[in-house]
Amino acid sequence: MNRVSRAGILAAYRDGVTVICELAAQFTDATWLAATPCTEWRAVDLAGHLRCVADDYHEYLDDAPASRLARLMATGVPADSLARKLARQNAAELATLPDVPGAEHIAAFAESARSYGRRLPPSWDLPHHRYRDTEVTVGAMAGAACAEWHLHAWDLARSLGKDYRPADPELVLAGWRAGTPQLWPVLAADPDGDDPWHFLLRASGRDPGWSAV
Numbered sequence: 715m716n717r718v719s720r721a722g723i724l725a726a727y728r729d730g731v732t733v734i735c736e737l738a739a740q741f742t743d744a745t746w747l748a749a750t751p752c753t754e755w756r757a758v759d760l761a762g763h764l765r766c767v768a769d770d771y772h773e774y775l776d777d778a779p780a781s782r783l784a785r786l787m788a789t790g791v792p793a794d795s796l797a798r799k800l801a802r803q804n805a806a807e808l809a810t811l812p813d814v815p816g817a818e819h820i821a822a823f824a825e826s827a828r829s830y831g832r833r834l835p836p837s838w839d840l841p842h843h844r845y846r847d848t849e850v851t852v853g854a855m856a857g858a859a860c861a862e863w864h865l866h867a868w869d870l871a872r873s874l875g876k877d878y879r880p881a882d883p884e885l886v887l888a889g890w891r892a893g894t895p896q897l898w899p900v901l902a903a904d905p906d907g908d909d910p911w912h913f914l915l916r917a918s919g920r921d922p923g924w925s926a927v
Contacts, residue, residue: 720838722885723857724831729881730863731827734764737870737878738820746816750873751924757873759808761819764866766807768826771859774842775833775852784843787850793896827863831856848895858893861886865918872924883911890914 738761746758755763774781786799811819838853864880871878880886887910891898897917912922 719885719888720835720853722882723853723860723889724834726880726882726885726889727831727834727856727860727863728828730860730867731824731831733867733878734863734870735820735824737867737874737876738817740874741816741870743815745874748873749926750869751920752869757870758816758819760866760869760873761816761823762808762811763804764823765811765819765826766804767862768823768830770807771830771855772826772833774855775830775837778837778852779841779843781843787843787845787896790846796896827859830859845895850893850895854889854892856893857889857891861890861893861914861918865914865920868915868920873926875926879911883909883914887911887914890917 741757746756746761748757750757750760752760752763770783774783778784786796834852834856838851838856840852842850842852842855844850864878864886867880868878915922
């Protein structure tokens with residue numbers, strides 16, 4: 715990524731954290747128990763996942779390029795196998811969280827995610843991990859993290875019966891592609907005229923038409 719896209723990714727990363735917090739503020743005790751497009755999770759579970767994954771990003775950066783994620787990616791196994799292993803990791807991490815309100819999970823997420831964002835610029839060009847023949851830098855992983863925040867913002871919005879799309883979906887899609895090379899051998903190389911946000915939703919396993927009712 716060049717310096718212009720670096721600035722764009724970092725700004726979009728911050729926007730993703732902010733919109734998650736804004737959406738979370740609209741939940742009530744009852745709606746935190748609502749379904750989400752992540753079919754195995756209620757909204758409160760998704761809040762806990764966000765808390766876990768923000769902390770994971772710190773761990774991966776601390777240990778890069780020899781983190782547990784890097785070791786998993788270095789096996790070069792197909793994307794579906796990686797997804798299953800990461801899903802098991804997500805479930806295990808959720809199981810260790812305290813039983814607290816969704817808003818508390820989101821507050822912890824926001825603090826961790828913003829701290830991670832401040833760590834990114836000095837390490838931007840350093841190696842984070844490698845998948846087969848592709849080196850993923852810290853900056854490329856930041857693109858994946860940025861996309862994850864916006865995708866989960868959409869999940870939370872849908873759980874509330876609302877819609878969401880980032881201000882610059884092309885940039886978010888580019889960040890996702892840079893940070894997830896394991897996906898692109900099995901997906902179309904570009905949206906082929908499709909809406910880039912809908913393309914990203916589908917590429918991440920989501921149904922753009924999902925509704926809680």
